[in-house]
Amino acid sequence: MSAKDAGSGCEIVVADIGGTHARFALATIAADGAVSLGEPVKLQTADHASLQTAWEALGRMLGRTLPREAAIAIAAPIQGEVVRMTNSPWTLHPGRLADQLGLDAHILINDFAAVAHAVDCAEPDDLVHLTGPDIPLPDRGAISIVGPGTGLGIALLLRTGGHSHVVETEGGHVDFAPLDSVEDRLLAHLREHHTRVSAERVVSGPGLRAIYRVLAELEDRDMPRGDDKALWSMALEGTDSLSAAALERFCLCLGAVAGDVALTHGPAPVVIAGGLGYRLRDVLPRSGFAERFAAKGRYAALMRNQSVKLITHPEPGLFGAAHAFAKRSAD
Known part of the structure; x- marks a missing residue:
């Protein structure tokens, strides 16, 4: 079952896996695609052997069975049968994730692709002006996303008038x-x-x-x-x-x-x-x-x-991953 088949009006797990922290939350996606993000849970990647063991720890912390749909953003290029993180020893096998995590539907995207989705959906109050003309982000054209953290993430958001495309980069x-x-x-x-x-x-x-x-x-x-x-x-x-x-x-x-x-x-x-x-x-x-x-x-x-x-959204990776799942489900 793919994310497209999952439909809307559902509860999902969202994850933002970086080199230092693994952030999780439960998110509700309404029938119209609106996202409501629950309270984030932050784990140290160094404290867990893998995404699967961190996922199990999340379930124990929440004291409940986790939803069977998920959006997972990870700080690594999503290519090939094995995904190796740049700044963490964790290794993911995309083809085995569904079985390992007990999922019926999921998406796996680059962490800064998730941030780009968050920028695309951000409210004006979530964007602080730094330099240049103090004007809204354009409805058409390219927008670059640059973010220092444990590593340096970069993504491209391309708006073409009513449609948005996110390009993952390294x-x-x-x-x-x-x-x-x-x-x-x-x-x-x-x-x-x-x-x-x-x-x-x-x-x-x-x-x-x-x-x-x-x-x-x-x-x-x-x-x-x-x-x-x-x-x-x-x-x-x-x-x-x-x-x-x-x-x-x-x-x-x-x-x-x-x-x-x-x-x-x-x-x-x-x-x-x-x-x-x-x-x-x-x-x-x-x-x-x-x-x-x-x-x-x-x-x-x-x-x-x-x-x-x-x-300035406190959890753009989680927020953006949820929006990416909602968008994929609606396509």
Whole structure:
């Protein structure tokens, strides 16, 4: 049985599986396709051997039998008979998911495809303006979705007048392009550990530590104690001058990458998403993000005319996955 056969007016499980967290919720899809999302449950992927064992843990936590229909978004390219996550040891076998999870109907999509579906359905209040013209997202044309988290997600939303198409991509794995001497040093540092340095190595959660280390070496300082989570908290709270400088550099790099993606897709308007994107909603407008986004040489004037927004829905992956299921069922 496929998602198309599942019909509407149903309850489903939605899942957003990232490198660090596996988020779940029960969602109700009304007969008209409207989605009502239940209270999210967040599990650590490191605490569970597989999606199947995390699914079983979810059922125990909720104290009930889970619905037999599901929308699953995962941080990996959905190709072939085996799906291996980029930033997690979990491995999925799409052809066996239905039997493993006890499902009659399901869809499996890329996590940033799910976010793109959320952007497509977002209310105006769920989109905060960052830079460029403060206008609504267009009804026609391309919209780029860029989101830093454990990795760097990128997707394309294409609107063609009454219809929307989501294109899954792995754009976060393009080459990192340094733009000044500090970023030259950052690239050299990362090359000591990676054969190839992608944009994701810089514009993602672990990237802040790499940036901090380069700045610390520049000033002959020691690295702070604690993990990446502690470093991010220190940077966002502004309790340390070097972590604040690292955060500013992170925002510069995010602006440059977002601008490159916008150029690739048109240029096109951009929506910033991702777990870190949400945490940076108050930081980005005060940073050099906008300057770097538009700093594209002969195309600078054109880039300054591209609207950049940030989605503030607390669970866009879950929300978007549910909408993707509803849309697939209605087709």
